[in-house]
Amino acid sequence: MSNVHTGHDGEGGAGAVDHDTVPPANKKLLAVAGVLLALPVVALLWVGSYSRVEPRLWGFPFFIWYQFLWVFLCSALTYTAYRIVLRARPHRAMTGPSAGDRTGEQA
Amino acid sequence: MSGVDGVALAVLTVLFLLVTVMGFLATRWRRPTSMESLDEWGLGGRSFGTWITWFLLGGDLYTAYTFVAVPAAMFAAGAVSGFFAVPYTIVLYPIIFVFMARLWSVSHRHGYVTTADFVRGRFGSRGLSLAVAVTGFLATMPYIALQLVGIQAVLEVVGLGGGSNIIAKDAPLFIAFALLAAYTYSSGLRAPAVIAFVKDFLIYLVIIVAIVYLPSKFGGWDAIFSAAEQKMATPNPTDGKPTGAFVPGAQAHWAYATLGLGSALALFMYPHSVTASLSAKDRNTIRRNASILPAYSFVLGLLALLGWVAIAAGTKPIGLDGKPNAQLVIPQLFEDSFPSWFAGVAFAAIAIGALVPAAIMSIAAANTFTRNIYKEWLKPDATPQQEAKVSKLVSLLVKAFALVFVLALDKQNAINFQLLGGIWILQTFPAVVLGLYTRWLHRWALTAGWAVGMVYGTWQAWQVANPRAGINHFGGSLSEIPFIGQMGYIAVTAFALNLVVAVLGTFVLRAAKAPEGEDETIRGDYFADAGDPRVQKVLQPLHQETPNP
Numbered sequence: 164m165s166n167v168h169t170g171h172d173g174e175g176g177a178g179a180v181d182h183d184t185v186p187p188a189n190k191k192l193l194a195v196a197g198v199l200l201a202l203p204v205v206a207l208l209w210v211g212s213y214s215r216v217e218p219r220l221w222g223f224p225f226f227i228w229y230q231f232l233w234v235f236l237c238s239a240l241t242y243t244a245y246r247i248v249l250r251a252r253p254h255r256a257m258t259g260p261s262a263g264d265r266t267g268e269q270a
Numbered sequence: 271m272s273g274v275d276g277v278a279l280a281v282l283t284v285l286f287l288l289v290t291v292m293g294f295l296a297t298r299w300r301r302p303t304s305m306e307s308l309d310e311w312g313l314g315g316r317s318f319g320t321w322i323t324w325f326l327l328g329g330d331l332y333t334a335y336t337f338v339a340v341p342a343a344m345f346a347a348g349a350v351s352g353f354f355a356v357p358y359t360i361v362l363y364p365i366i367f368v369f370m371a372r373l374w375s376v377s378h379r380h381g382y383v384t385t386a387d388f389v390r391g392r393f394g395s396r397g398l399s400l401a402v403a404v405t406g407f408l409a410t411m412p413y414i415a416l417q418l419v420g421i422q423a424v425l426e427v428v429g430l431g432g433g434s435n436i437i438a439k440d441a442p443l444f445i446a447f448a449l450l451a452a453y454t455y456s457s458g459l460r461a462p463a464v465i466a467f468v469k470d471f472l473i474y475l476v477i478i479v480a481i482v483y484l485p486s487k488f489g490g491w492d493a494i495f496s497a498a499e500q501k502m503a504t505p506n507p508t509d510g511k512p513t514g515a516f517v518p519g520a521q522a523h524w525a526y527a528t529l530g531l532g533s534a535l536a537l538f539m540y541p542h543s544v545t546a547s548l549s550a551k552d553r554n555t556i557r558r559n560a561s562i563l564p565a566y567s568f569v570l571g572l573l574a575l576l577g578w579v580a581i582a583a584g585t586k587p588i589g590l591d592g593k594p595n596a597q598l599v600i601p602q603l604f605e606d607s608f609p610s611w612f613a614g615v616a617f618a619a620i621a622i623g624a625l626v627p628a629a630i631m632s633i634a635a636a637n638t639f640t641r642n643i644y645k646e647w648l649k650p651d652a653t654p655q656q657e658a659k660v661s662k663l664v665s666l667l668v669k670a671f672a673l674v675f676v677l678a679l680d681k682q683n684a685i686n687f688q689l690l691g692g693i694w695i696l697q698t699f700p701a702v703v704l705g706l707y708t709r710w711l712h713r714w715a716l717t718a719g720w721a722v723g724m725v726y727g728t729w730q731a732w733q734v735a736n737p738r739a740g741i742n743h744f745g746g747s748l749s750e751i752p753f754i755g756q757m758g759y760i761a762v763t764a765f766a767l768n769l770v771v772a773v774l775g776t777f778v779l780r781a782a783k784a785p786e787g788e789d790e791t792i793r794g795d796y797f798a799d800a801g802d803p804r805v806q807k808v809l810q811p812l813h814q815e816t817p818n819p
Contacts, residue, residue, distance in 0.1 A: 182794030200364035207357040208531055210523040216516075222491035226349065226517040227575070230356045234568045237360045241367055242561035249554070257379075257794055257802035 182257055192251035196244040203237040274429035275605065281614025282428065282621065285472070286446065289465045289622050293453030293629075296460040307654035308383050311458035312637045312661055313549045316378070320558045322463055323550045326630070327559060328566045329466030330546045331359075331537065333413075334420030334624030335688075337473070337573060338597055344577025345585075346596040348502045348514025350522045350529075351746075353574050357530035359567035366538050367560040371553050372706045373544070375798040376791055378553070379805050384634075385544055385702045386642040392705045394787030395713035396646060401720050402698045403642035406541040409691030410635045413540070414672040415684040417624040417631075419597070421446060422676070424617040426589060427601035440677050446621070447628075451669045454629045455662050459549055462629035469626050472619035474569060476604075480579075480616070481572045484607055488582040498578040508738045524756035525748050532762040536696040539703075541634035542627065552800035576600060583607065628669070636664035686744040690731055693747070693761040697723035700765075700772050706796065713787050715775025723768030730760045 206212070207230070216224040223231075309316055318326060336355070344352030373388065382388045385406065390399035421443060430442050453461045485491050495516075502516040518526045537543055547556050580587075580603045587598035604616040640661040645652045652660070676684055701716045736745025751758040795805075 183792035185793050186797050200367060203364055204361045204531075207361050208527040210518060210526045211520070214518045214520075214523065214526075222495060224495060224517060227353070227571075230353070230360070231568065231571055233360050234356075234564045234571070237363060238561050238564040241363050241557075241564075244364075244367065245554070245557050245561060248557070252797070254799050255794070255797065257798055 180255065186252055186255035188252035192247050196247040196251065199240045199244045202240055203233055207233060275610055275613065277610035278614035278617060279428050281611050282617045285618035286621060289468050289625065290449045290453065292464050292468065293457060293461040296464040297457040299460050299464060306658045308637055308640065308657050308661055311658045312383060312633055313545065314459040314463055316549055317551050318463065318549045319551055320555050323555050323559055324562055325466040325470055326463045327546045327563060329462060329469050329626035330542055330630045332566045332570055333417060333627040334620050335416040336570065337620055337623055338420045338423050338600055340570065340574050341577030341600045342596040344574050345580050345599045348516060350515045350518050350526050352577060354526050354529040355574060356567060356571045358533040359570055360564060361530060362534040362537060363560040363564060365534055367557055369703050369706055370538060370547055370556045372796045374548060374550065374553050374556060376795045377548050379795040379798045379802065380791065381804060383548065383641050384541060384638045385539065385698065386638060389701050389705060391790045393713040394789060398701055398713050398717045399642055401717055402701055403638050405694050405698050406638050407635050409695040410541055410631050411668065411672065412684050412687035412691050414628050414631045414668065415675045416688050417628040418443060418447065418672060418676040419681055419684060420624040421621050423597050424601050424620050427598055427605050428617060444673065447669060447673050450625050450629060451666050454632060454665055459545065459630065459633055462626045465622065466626045469622045472615065473623055476616045476619045477569050477572055480576060484579050487607060488579060494579050494582040497582040501581050506738060521756065524751065524754065524758045528759035528762040532696060532759040532765065533692065535699055536692055536761060539695045539698050541638050542631040545634040545637060546630060576603065579603065632665040632668045635668045636661040639664045689744060689747050690728060693727035693731055693764060694724055696761040696765050697727065697768050700769055709789055710776065711772050712776040712779040712784065714784060715772045715779055718775050719768040719772030722771045723764040726767055727760050727764035
């Protein structure tokens with residue numbers, strides 16, 4: 164099997180982007196997004212923090228309604244993280260028909 | 271429960287026929303120039319936007335079996351084995367948010383259809399890729415079989431399938447699956463994508479109606495929760511311990527957390543989840559979906575509570591064979607509490623809910639077989655047309671096998687294998703997900719970790735007895751975690767062991783300078799988006815300039 168791309172080792176001209184690098188990102192923003200995403204995981208895996216019956220809400224034990232609440236919180240946090248990630252690492256277009264192939268590079 | 275509920279059956283049949291027609295027509299939807307490639311047949315042309323993906327993934331992940339088994343677990347054993355589905359399907363989304371976009375990007379660049387494709391390209395290892403492929407295939411098979419169990423539960427409550435001769439007994443299930451197989455064969459992934467709209471609409475409708483209407487009928491939520499609390503505190507006659515947990519006690523915290531986490535890590539290792547994700551049209555579709563898919567988790571939570579509503583309602587889930595069967599509790603609750611016509615709608619929601627995942631799973635299993643076993647090991651020069659043809663045939667075989675599995679063997683076998691499947695599939699996580707981030711782990715160490723995790727997990731699961739059900743082996747998914755001494759999900763313990771072996775093995779193999787294998791990906795591939803060009807694959811020879819198109 165030789166599903167191997169070629170041109171990977173070719174050197175680009177001046178100003179060419181080396182695609183064998185991680186596109187630049189705002190690390191601080193990425194870290195904020197990471198914290199937002201970690202919150203629901205930590206909260207829900209810490210079972211001791213919510214495995215109780217009181218206080219009830221409309222008859223629902225705390226254990227039940229607290230986890231339902233996290234459905235909404237998680238959704239909001241994930242969406243916020245999404246907006247942040249888009250801003251933190253703008254897409255860097257790849258050019259050329261194969262990775263690192265700079266013949267199709269545009270200015 | 272005697273005789274057939276004619277009205278419910280008629281409604282069920284009409285809705286079932288409706289989606290069958292839609293399934294066949296799906297081949298015309300967003301019609302491709304040719305259906306003869308895995309990208310078209312198996313991934314819907316990699317063209318699905320945010321909302322279609324939402325329906326497709328929702329239809330795929332929240333299966334009929336989930337809808338039957340989660341409330342059944344709540345009804346029979348309480349919050350630990352039932353309600354963990356809620357934290358599971360919440361923590362799932364931040365986790366997939368992080369890594370699925372990378373998997374989408376690298377798959378887009380290199381035309382990967384399965385996780386095993388990626389592992390092969392990343393680690394240059396056919397052995398590791400085969401391990402991932404076989405694990406995915408094996409884990410998916412019982413999952414498909416369990417969808418049949420979901421349909422069976424509905425048919426049994428409607429009153430079908432009670433005949434003494436085998437043909438009358440199983441004919442309805444057989445027909446349902448034959449139709450499913452036929453339109454999956456012709457329409458590929460487009461069929462479940464179209465049917466998922468109907469399925470999700472029906473599921474939302476039924477559950478919202480049930481959750482608004484039923485509690486008032488059985489004395490309100492206060493009465494329901496106290497009935498559940500009382501049942502769970504009642505000692506079980508077999509062992510004298512409480513029936514189950516109303517709220518997990520301190521000794522069950524590890525179990526609850528590891529069940530949630532382990533299931534969440536495992537879910538997107540299953541081929542059917544990957545197939546639905548890779549069919550998205552761009553990198554961020556899956557991320558946007560991570561914030562809207564929790565809508566299904568909310569519904570799943572409500573559905574779980576219906577298991578406790580059934581306790582208050584005094585539902586008696588008795589199978590046609592006269593034995594109690596907790597799996598029937600939700601269909602039975604609907605049959606007892608709703609007018610016949612709406613019970614029919616509810617049954618249709620469950621039955622159609624089985625078709626969507628069964629279709630996607632069989633497509634995903636077939637893709638895995640075709641790409642990673644047929645093309646990789648049997649016929650390396652297969653053309654895209656041949657790949658599509660083999661995949662279509664295998665999708666039929668997989669479904670036929672699932673049918674035989676459910677009809678010929680005891681249902682318990684399917685449930686046991688599904689339990690094992692969850693343990694097994696998590697063992698592919700290090701190679702796939704850590705592989706998305708680093709090449710540091712050595713391919714042979716990953717293979718060794720996988721093997722150790724598989725053996726340990728299987729052995730532990732085999733040892734679990736469940737005296738209440740009279741089972742000596744595969745009685746549940748929990749066992750004692752070494753060093754911690756608490757009960758935990760076997761898959762997670764095996765996964766931890768797998769990681770340890772992979773890391774230690776990597777140190778050893780690096781010291782020994784074992785060959786690392788070629789990585790065909792570059793860093794930028796993991797951030798590619800829809801507009802970025804695909805890597806051109808060249809067949810022969812190596813180190814030849816790729817022709818520009």
